[in-house]
Amino acid sequence: MPYVITRLCTNDGACVEVCPVACIHTRPGAPQFYIDPEVCIDCEQCEIVCPVDAIFKDVDVPPEHAEAIDVNASFFRQNKAVVGPVAFETAWQMVHRAHTYASSMGIAVTAAVVDEAGAPIVVERMDGADPRTAELAVSKAYTAAAFHVATADLAAQARQPWLRSLIVAHRGRVLPAPGGLVIFDGITIIGAIGVAGGRTADQDVLCCQAALAVLETLGH
Ligand code: SF4
Ligand code: SF4
Structure with missing residues (x-):
C-alpha cells in the first residue's frame, strides 16, 4: 500500500530528503510532489516529516483528496520514459x-x-x-x-x-x-x-x- 501526496503539498521538498528509495519526484512548474506507487515501500518516513500533513497511506486518503491516488500514479505514467536498461x-x-x-x-x-x-x-x-x-x-x-x-x-x-x-x-x-x-x-x-x-x-x-x-x- 503506497503513500500518496495530496494537493495540500507546498512543494518544500522535505519528504524527498527522507525517502529511502527515492520515489518522490516532481518537475519544474508542477504544483506539488508525487509518490511513485510502484516503488514506495510503505515506510512512512515522508508522512512523519511533512509540515502540512499532505501525505497519506492510499487506504487512508480523505474523501476530499481521493483524486490524489490517480494524480500521483498518472505523474509517473506520463513522465517515466520507456527506456531499456543500460546498453x-x-x-x-x-x-x-x-x-x-x-x-x-x-x-x-x-x-x-x-x-x-x-x-x-x-x-x-x-x-x-x-x-x-x-x-x-x-x-x-x-x-x-x-x-x-x-x-x-x-x-x-x-x-x-x-x-x-x-x-x-x-x-x-x-x-x-x-x-x-x-x-x-x-x-x-x-x-x-x-x-x-x-x-x-x-x-x-x-x-x-x-x-x-x-x-x-x-x-x-
Ligand atoms: S512511504 Fe517511505 S518509501 Fe513511500 S514515499 Fe514515503 S518515504 Fe518514500
Ligand atoms: S514534505 Fe509535504 S509539503 Fe513538503 S514536498 Fe513533501 S508532501 Fe509536499
Whole structure:
C-alpha cells in the first residue's frame, strides 16, 4: 500500500530528503510532489516529516483528496520514459572508466554494472583486485538498483527495522555499504553501478562517480 501526496503539498521538498528509495519526484512548474506507487515501500518516513500533513497511506486518503491516488500514479505514467536498461557498450565504458580512476589512485577494484532489476550486464575485476571484490561489487550494484538510492545512504540506516526486513527478503543480496550508485535516464532508473576494492569506502564511491561521468558524454 503506497503513500500518496495530496494537493495540500507546498512543494518544500522535505519528504524527498527522507525517502529511502527515492520515489518522490516532481518537475519544474508542477504544483506539488508525487509518490511513485510502484516503488514506495510503505515506510512512512515522508508522512512523519511533512509540515502540512499532505501525505497519506492510499487506504487512508480523505474523501476530499481521493483524486490524489490517480494524480500521483498518472505523474509517473506520463513522465517515466520507456527506456531499456543500460546498453552493454555504455556499461562497458563505465566499468573501464571506474578501472582507470582506480588505477590513478593506486588501487585495484572490481566494477559491476547491473540493469534496473539488479541483473549483471558487465562485471570486470582488475589485475590485483581481491577475488571477493567481484561478489561485493555486484551486491552493491544490486542494492542500489533494488532500493533506488546510493548505497552510502542506506549504510546509515542499516539498523532500521524496515531495512533489516528488506535485507532478509532479498536473501542476502543486499549490501548497504558505500560504493553503489543508481544510473538514471531522466527520472527513470536504467541500472546501477557497484565498485569494491578501494582501501576506503570513499575510494569505491569516487570510482562510481567517475564511471557515471560517461553518461554525460553520451547525453543522458
Ligand atoms: S512511504 Fe517511505 S518509501 Fe513511500 S514515499 Fe514515503 S518515504 Fe518514500
Ligand atoms: S514534505 Fe509535504 S509539503 Fe513538503 S514536498 Fe513533501 S508532501 Fe509536499
